[in-house]
Amino acid sequence: MVTSDTHATGHVFYRQAGHLHPAAERGEGVYLHDADGKRYLDASGGALVVNVGHGVREIADAIGRQAAQMAYAHPTMFTSRPMEAYAEALAAVTPLPDVRFFPMCSGSEAVETAIKLARQVQMERGRAGRHLIVARWQSYHGATLGALAMTGKPKMRRPFQPMLPETPHIPPPYCYRCPYGLTHPDCGMRCAEALADEIKRVGAENVAAFLAESVSGATLGAVVPPPAYWPRIREICDEYGLLLIIDEVMAGFGRTGRWFGFQHWDVEPDIVTMGKGTTGGYFPLSITALRGEWADVILNGSGNFVHGGTFSHHAVGAAAGLATLRYIQTHDLVTASAEKGELLGRKLRAGLADLACVGDVRGIGLMWGVELVAERASKATFPPKLHFGQRVADAAFERGLIVYPGSGCADGVSGDSLMLGPPLVITDEQIDEAIALLRQAVEAMLKMH
Ligand SMILES: Cc1ncc(COP(=O)(O)O)c(C=O)c1O
Structure with a gap:
């Protein structure tokens, strides 16, 4: 059976050394499940790919x-x-x-x-x-x-x-x-x-x-x-x-x-x-x-x-x-994207606004970005070596939330951002769930820095 650490000893050449990927086993709507039975809310559809959602039979x-x-x-x-x-x-x-x-x-x-x-x-x-x-x-x-x-x-x-x-x-x-x-x-x-x-x-x-x-x-x-x-x-x-x-x-x-x-x-x-x-x-x-x-x-x-x-x-x-x-x-998913996107944007702003490292929240439809900064007033970035955005995404992943981290927004090298781009079938409750988990992940990283 493929378990989450099979690839540590296998023949597949992965992109990152020392990063164990769980084995993705099943997808349904906005959720992915791994081989160990853990559920993830895929709030970025991987790299903003899964517009129709997982597990569409047709x-x-x-x-x-x-x-x-x-x-x-x-x-x-x-x-x-x-x-x-x-x-x-x-x-x-x-x-x-x-x-x-x-x-x-x-x-x-x-x-x-x-x-x-x-x-x-x-x-x-x-x-x-x-x-x-x-x-x-x-x-x-x-x-x-x-x-x-x-x-x-x-x-x-x-x-x-x-x-x-x-x-x-x-x-x-x-x-x-x-x-x-x-x-x-x-x-x-x-x-x-x-x-x-x-x-x-x-x-x-x-x-x-x-x-x-x-x-x-x-x-x-x-x-x-x-x-x-x-x-x-x-x-x-x-x-x-x-x-x-x-x-x-x-x-x-x-x-x-x-x-x-x-x-x-x-x-x-x-x-x-x-x-x-x-x-x-x-x-x-x-x-x-x-x-x-x-x-x-x-x-x-x-x-x-x-x-x-x-x-x-x-x-x-x-x-x-x-x-x-x-x-x-x-399923009129283009309209759904516009409507749910507005809600996601509003809730992201309201749900993260008071966190010291959230510099900017921007987006359109169901394509949103959160820019993370070391200091809000000066818009100072975290040192690139810290990989702050990746670490927030990792903390979210641990909690069962998938977001897509990006680096280099400020000048091509420094600057951290997270993208949210869930399947266009996401519900209001799932948007709330995603924001609550993201907030927990950001708070956990802020405590460490
Ligand atoms: C805007 C844009 N163009 C091109 C690509 C390349 O696509 P692919 O990774 O499928 O080769 C990407 C992938 O992230 C993208 O976001």
């Missing part, structure tokens, strides 16, 4: 049926009924004109697909010099080398720096710690203007696209940009001939109270990346969506998108994606 059945009927056919040779049906259903909720979808498996691959699409579209339009993608600091876009080059986390980039393609980065819209020391709304959206400055610095003729998360994910901890940010970014992209890629891997599929995070603002991207909530964790499936006119530039130009993968356009993935999408629609 999705598991759809996967099983498709795998039994026809698990795999090579994507250069065949399409499949579930793939076509899924694309049609997804098109109905994705607000891009004449949208087309390129499916892969992970969010990182969706980002790789997006940056290759942007590059190839620019080439096919006769702009062969455009090869750079401008991205943002304090961002996360994935672990593969292309996506890592986009990622603005110095700690993750450092070991691989010589292997990363050149990628200019600009500061994020982060009002709690404005990178320019300004205050919204008197700031003139300096952080958006930074894109124009960066394009001019490297030369517009060299830039293919701008890439950013609609709502910042784990690095900043659910930071929502000011209303004028995205419309201004779109204007700048248009002015300088850039494609706009919005990364919805974390914020998509109802997480923010809309199907996609960018729908909170008046902005239409050229390319959108999706993952995580695409199947809520039931199958590895990511999607890169692009406007039809850009797909046609490639198809009517060279005729081939120079990209692919053995497991792209996977029939079982498509069946999982379709069943997940239908489940979200049938």
Whole structure:
């Protein structure tokens, strides 16, 4: 039998030395159960993945049926009924004109697909010099080398720096710690203007696209940009001939109270990346969506998108994606996310406000971040070596609550945050349970420091 410490002596290579993972055995709604019988309230759906909740029979059945009927056919040779049906259903909720979808498996691959699409579209339009993608600091876009080059986390980039393609980065819209020391709304959206400055610095003729998360994910901890940010970014992209890629891997599929995070603002991207909530964790499936006119530039130009993968356009993935999408629609989980999200935000603020280390609580829909500080007035961070956020998350885990810790929000290296992003089926009582456990965990850590 697999017990919680089996892996200490086994052959699996885990990420962290000396960290024993319990074996996850069963999931139901917002709860996970481990092999030792302990129950966890999964208040972050892992890494904000499990939007539909654990243990959804319909999705598991759809996967099983498709795998039994026809698990795999090579994507250069065949399409499949579930793939076509899924694309049609997804098109109905994705607000891009004449949208087309390129499916892969992970969010990182969706980002790789997006940056290759942007590059190839620019080439096919006769702009062969455009090869750079401008991205943002304090961002996360994935672990593969292309996506890592986009990622603005110095700690993750450092070991691989010589292997990363050149990628200019600009500061994020982060009002709690404005990178320019300004205050919204008197700031003139300096952080958006930074894109124009960066394009001019490297030369517009060299830039293919701008890439950013609609709502910042784990690095900043659910930071929502000011209303004028995205419309201004779109204007700048248009002015300088850039494609706009919005990364919805974390914020998509109802997480923010809309199907996609960018729908909170008046902005239409050229390319959108999706993952995580695409199947809520039931199958590895990511999607890169692009406007039809850009797909046609490639198809009517060279005729081939120079990209692919053995497991792209996977029939079982498509069946999982379709069943997940239908489940979200049938249970109106996008509306639930908006409603429960407001409640979660209000209760988080009320329930944690008096704790000395809670610097900021921010979020939208069911995507929330709690920034932890050593001193509230000065916003001083804990020393990174203390791993304060991770230790609070560990204390919560011990108490049967899962939250997702992030580090580097202040400047890429220091700064601790915790993310909450529960399954969209969470109830009012479960929200209360999560906040009570989180409070206990924070109090326990405060006593030690
Ligand atoms: C915004 C964003 N983009 C891309 C990724 C990479 O996705 P994956 O881990 O599935 O490769 C993540 C993962 O956390 C993410 O949050």
